[in-house]
Amino acid sequence: MFADLLRLINRRPPVDYERGFVRSVRVSEKPPRNRRVERLIAICWAIIVVKSVAVVWLFGHYHVPVSSLWVIAPTVVFAALCTLVYALRD
Helix, strand or coil, rough: CCHHHHHHHHHHCCCCHHHHHHCCCCCCCCCCCCCCHHHHHHHHHHHHHHHHHHHHHHHHHHHCCCHHHHHHHHHHHHHHHHHHHHHHCC
């Protein structure tokens, strides 16, 4: 509070005023991929494939009057979105 009051009275910026701002940031290397997360994503995709096959078989076996894509499509779309977000992260 007093520092701002002194600056107001002096009407001059302090000597290291310009050094207080970040001019640029450069990152030389990307962070490494997490193998545990990639393995988890692969396991989840395998579970989605098993679920999709089971849903197609169950819908055909029990003659459900709706398409099995109503169950499979949202699962695949959201899983693809999650995988894409992980793959395109910085």
